[in-house]
Amino acid sequence: MRAHQGTETFADEIEDADEVIVLDGCTDCCAEKKLAEAGFRPDHHLVATEIGITKNGMADVQFVEIEKVVNSVLQVKR
Numbered sequence: 446m447r448a449h450q451g452t453e454t455f456a457d458e459i460e461d462a463d464e465v466i467v468l469d470g471c472t473d474c475c476a477e478k479k480l481a482e483a484g485f486r487p488d489h490h491l492v493a494t495e496i497g498i499t500k501n502g503m504a505d506v507q508f509v510e511i512e513k514v515v516n517s518v519l520q521v522k523r
Contacts, residue, residue, distance in 0.1 A: 456483045464488045466518060471500050489521040 459465050459480075467487040469476045471494045480487060494500050496517045498510050 453483075456485070459485060466491065466521060468493065468514065468518075470494070470498075491517050491521070 465480070465485065465487045466489045467476050467480060469490070469492045472492055474490075474492065477487060477490055491514075493510075493514065496513050498513060
């Protein structure tokens with residue numbers, strides 16, 4: 446889901462989830478805030494800029510960045 450979606454969408458999408466992982470792009474934490482507006486707390490919260498991804502607007506995604514995100518998600522699942 447994307448943070449710009451309405452809070453109703455969050456509620457509909459995660460109400461039956463066993464576990465919720467939020468990935469925010471930066472320390473503004475827009476996704477986590479939107480989730481809180483819907484009355485939910487994530488089980489895990491990752492911030493891309495805190496795991497080594499440089500915030501650079503609409504630049505093409507690099508495979509090394511994808512690898513960093515995937516590895517971070519896998520670590521919280523252990």
